[in-house]
Amino acid sequence: MQGVTIDGRLGRLAGRHGIAPGRVEPVGAAAARLGTTPRMLRYRESLGLVRPSRTAAGYRGYAERDLAAAALSAELEAAWGVTPAALAFGLRALREPEVAASVLLLGRLAGGESPSGLAALEFEERKARQLLRLAS
Numbered sequence: 838m839q840g841v842t843i844d845g846r847l848g849r850l851a852g853r854h855g856i857a858p859g860r861v862e863p864v865g866a867a868a869a870r871l872g873t874t875p876r877m878l879r880y881r882e883s884l885g886l887v888r889p890s891r892t893a894a895g896y897r898g899y900a901e902r903d904l905a906a907a908a909l910s911a912e913l914e915a916a917w918g919v920t921p922a923a924l925a926f927g928l929r930a931l932r933e934p935e936v937a938a939s940v941l942l943l944g945r946l947a948g949g950e951s952p953s954g955l956a957a958l959e960f961e962e963r964k965a966r967q968l969l970r971l972a973s
Contacts, residue, residue, distance in 0.1 A: 867899035
């Protein structure tokens, strides 16, 4: 997957699942489009992996971005052999420098050198700390 642009990857993802701009689908139609279940989409939403809009009556509306996020989540889970909860934690570690630092510390304690996945977190941690310094 290296060398593939984000736009190119998202375009192929959209093509595979028939995701079109401007369309908003209810949870059942979105699940059918993605080959999953409404329950799994709601679970991914509870983890913060997708954030569908809500109608005035409270129904979920899955737009292009939501469908792409759910499809990419499923692909990453299959490719890396992880659960949706593990992906959600990975996102949290990328967003929260303290969580990333704790995971990095665990990696050092557990294995000595940083495995390649931890090297990515170290990069993100350094980047986040620089942004925080610039913001203050």
